Amino acid sequence: MATRSVGLPVSVEPLDVRHSDCFQRDLRHRDAALVSLNLKERGGLKMSLDTEKLHRLTGKKFPELYQHHPDKWREMVDKARDYAQTCVAAGEIVRVGDVVAVVQNAIRIDPEFEHHLQTKGLTQRYWVVWFAEYIVEQVYPQSPLSHN
Numbered sequence: 001m002a003t004r005s006v007g008l009p010v011s012v013e014p015l016d017v018r019h020s021d022c023f024q025r026d027l028r029h030r031d032a033a034l035v036s037l038n039l040k041e042r043g044g045l046k047m048s049l050d051t052e053k054l055h056r057l058t059g060k061k062f063p064e065l066y067q068h069h070p071d072k073w074r075e076m077v078d079k080a081r082d083y084a085q086t087c088v089a090a091g092e093i094v095r096v097g098d099v100v101a102v103v104q105n106a107i108r109i110d111p112e113f114e115h116h117l118q119t120k121g122l123t124q125r126y127w128v129v130w131f132a133e134y135i136v137e138q139v140y141p142q143s144p145l146s147h148n
């Protein structure tokens with residue numbers, strides 16, 4: 001390995017930082033941040049059903065899954081709302097995101113949902129979040145946005 005002078009009476013060998021612990025740790029942090037950002041962009045952390053998600057859910061026949069047993073999904077959302085109410089502080093309101101978070105856990109283990117994912121070959125985790133957002137919106141429709 002060649003040495004180079006850095007203007008001091010001592011010569012320093014170039015350091016290959018790609019194998020240093022600090023560099024590797026920085027890469028892991030960067031990768032974790034990118035994964036987190038990617039999840040946010042893909043809807044993994046947002047609690048809002050948007051038009052793109054709705055179109056993708058429709059393309060994979062999730063509305064039909066909902067329509068097969070709407071009472072089951074409505075009951076799931078209502079129970080999730082009641083449970084979320086027990087978790088928020090007195091005087092606070094239960095928000096849509098609170099209900100979606102609880103519903104996700106129920107959906108993950110629902111046999112019909114699992115079967116739907118399996119038959120469609122869907123392995124991505126965001127389908128759970130998106131379907132949770134979808135069924136919550138079916139039970140508690142979002143009011144249209146308007147100018148004040």
